[in-house]
Amino acid sequence: MSSSSKAAAAALPYSIIDDAELHDNAVEALYDRAFGPGRFAKTAERLREGNDCLKHLSRLAVSEGEVIAAVRLWPLMVGDVPGAVFVGPVAVDEAFRGSSLGLELTELCLEAAQKDGWKLAILIGSADYFGRIGFTKIPTQDYPIPGYVPEGRLLARELSAGVLADMQGPISVPRDARPAS
Ligand SMILES: CC(C)(COP(=O)(O)OP(=O)(O)OC[C@H]1O[C@@H](n2cnc3c(N)ncnc32)[C@H](O)[C@@H]1OP(=O)(O)O)[C@@H](O)C(=O)NCCC(=O)NCCS
Secondary structure, eight states, X not given: OOHHHHHHHHTSOOEEEEOOGGGHHHHHHHHHHHHOGGGGGSHHHHTTTTXXXXXXXXXXXXXXXXXEEEEEEEEEEETTEEEEEEEXXXXXXXXXXXXXXXXXXXXXXXXXXXXXXXXXXXXXXXXXXXXXXXXXXXXXXXXXXXXXXXXXXXXXXXXXXXXXXXXXXXXXXXXXXXXXX
């Protein structure tokens, strides 16, 4: 798609809605298109598998009945402390990229999470992109996660001022989200 037709597509009207089960197939199709077949091999998936998506805090953009962007939040523990959300996947349909819709949706998710009492947001992604909405790098040795993450791609944003000082340690899926073994 040329840059002018991309700009035209990005200007199409869209609405932001809460995530819900009825959109699951459309969201999965969007994520498949955005991330390709290697999607489930990503380290981030280790923090989503066996976890329960916080649907009431996740947001979708819809245009003419199609899901064109999605951001999901998931609960995480940092050390023994609950209260962190894991952000992602963040995806915008290729035809709608170019107006930072991914950041707009992420910001809306985080506003909802903050109102709901969540303290910290964590993601794996580009500091250049997510730094635009206040995410900063955190060291992987202080926040070990199950799987490899290149230094500089593990990012956090405080939802409660100063909370990073109290929340340190391994990042994991909350025990109550895991199936009983
Ligand atoms: C990443 C993604 C969500 C960005 O879409 P978007 O919100 O429409 O963002 P835009 O295309 O408007 O880009 C906004 C700015 O961020 C930059 N940017 C976009 N993706 C970037 C990335 N992965 N790394 C660094 N910068 C990026 C753009 O160059 C642009 O910069 P500019 O304002 O200086 O021109 C989209 O490209 C996508 O869905 N990619 C595939 C899935 C993915 O990689 N998701 C992110 C990891 S969770």
